[in-house]
Amino acid sequence: MTVAVKSPESANAVVDELVRRARKALAEFAQADQVRADEAVTALAWSLYNPAHAKELAVLAVADTKLGNVPDKIVKKQRKTFGTLRDLMRVKSVGIIEEDKARGITKWAKPVGVVCAITPSTNPGATPVNKAMMAIKGKNAIIIAASPAGLKTTTKTVDYMRAELKKIGAPEDLVQILPSPASKDMTQALMQAADLVVATGSQDNVRRAYSSGTPAIGVGTGNVPVIIDETADLDDAAKKICASKIFDNSTSCSSENSIVIVDAVYDKAIAALERAGGYMASNAEKVKIQAALWPDGKLSRTLIARDADVFARGCGLPAAAEGKKFFMVGEEGVGKGFPFSGEKLSLVLTVYRAKNFDAAADKARAILDFQGRGHSVGLHTKDMGRARKLAEETDVVRVLINQAHTFANGGGFDSGLNFTLSMGCGTWGGNSITDNLNYKNFLNITHLVTTIPEDKPSEEQLFGKHWAKYGK
Secondary structure (H helix, E strand, O other): OEOOOOOHHHHHHHHHHHHHHHHHHHHHHOOOOHHHHHHHHHHHHHHHHOHHHHHHHHHHHHHHHOOOOHHHHHHHHHHHHHHHHHHHHOOOOOEEEEEEOOOOEEEEEEEOOEEEEEEOOOOOOHHHHHHHHHHHHOOOEEEEEEOHHHHHHHHHHHHHHHHHHHHOOOOHHHEEEOOEOOOHHHHHHHHHHOOEEEEOOOHHHHHHHHOOOOOEEEOOOOOEEEEEOOOOOHHHHHHHHHHHHHHHHHOOOOOEEEEEEEHHHHHHHHHHHHHOOEEEOOHHHHHHHHHHHOOOOOOOOOOOOOOHHHHHHHOOOOHHHHOOOEEEEEOOOOEOOEHHHOOOOOOEEEEEEEOOHHHHHHHHHHHHHHOOOEEEEEEEOOOHHHHHHHHHHOOEEEEEEOOOHHHHOOOOOOOOOOOOOOEOOOHHHOOOOOOEOOHHHHEEEEEEEOOOOOOOOOHHHHHHHHHHHHOO
16 A cells, blocks of 8 residues: 655654554554464564565565575575574563572563564565564564665565464554655654664664664674685685675675685685686776776665676676676775775675784774674684684674674574574674674563572672782
């Protein structure tokens, strides 16, 4: 249904009605136990995991947004949904979720209420379902504010979620969407009317969420640098970097944007990356790529997230480049004067050369300081001492070792991070969470506190060492 919204007043009226329906659905779902909540979560998961729906929405998303590719979007929709369902089925979110008898504390989980979920054009099907599953796990209602570019896809996705809720007899209005045409006025009104805002997408949306006056969770900018040191299995690293870089044509915020190779294995690492499908651009070709990718100082909508052959032709690269999977450009500088040092949302991988591991780590931190603070960094190595050193000295939420970033950063079946499509970046990235967005972010917790045997140490126990060292 299309609703004409011509003023802030009419935007408020549309939002008020959606919120009214959401609160009515909340009241109807209030008595649901854990089993019932999990049935609803599973229904939402099936609405997208269903192979027919996954394919239909992938095709629609590419046609709608001109971003990514259909096969990878099908994989993303099913993999993320399956992994998130796995995570959610293993945890409690209704009633008593924890009892600590030693401390005399019992915790009850309760809904946060109506969630405003801002979703991006890069994942117009997967992200809405991912957030809805987490929200409904805590018996919340969710209203989605979709990117205008992906609105058609997201609307169809919501229709499928609502149909599955209806099938199991749950209130359909637990999941709703702002109607077309999408507008900033409606999104702003929804942020102010909701109980919680969860924003994934542009940093403008994240900043608006934090300034809405409603409790908000936002996520940061990706610009992942990955280090290859002299101990790494170069072919394994190259294959993982390639698979990660090209997935859905680099629409993921977790896609490798730069690699930093230590000098001792630079030539061998480049050769391995070329074997994996990379094309190393000459200096002259680098100039062509830059001119095409940033024609007016901003990323070209006709080249980001496009297939490799389309990208190669658009940049005027030779025919040999059209058959490659991704494109490498050498770089030395970092910052505004060096656009290849930032996030590119395309099949371009920036390559840096470093004297040794310490220099490589410094370069990776410089890249993150320019763009992507707090998000993540990767390292291909056999030296776990270096892995721990990188984690200790780098201000990021995630440090991935010997992994394909796109597949591991937002949850994997061979790593411990929970599945999500929204990665918090801590205060480094201007965010309130230092974790992958998860069901806990959609819960209020009531603490029942009872008395315990007194736990009061003596003054000597607390101050003794201080007195002995510094006096009273």
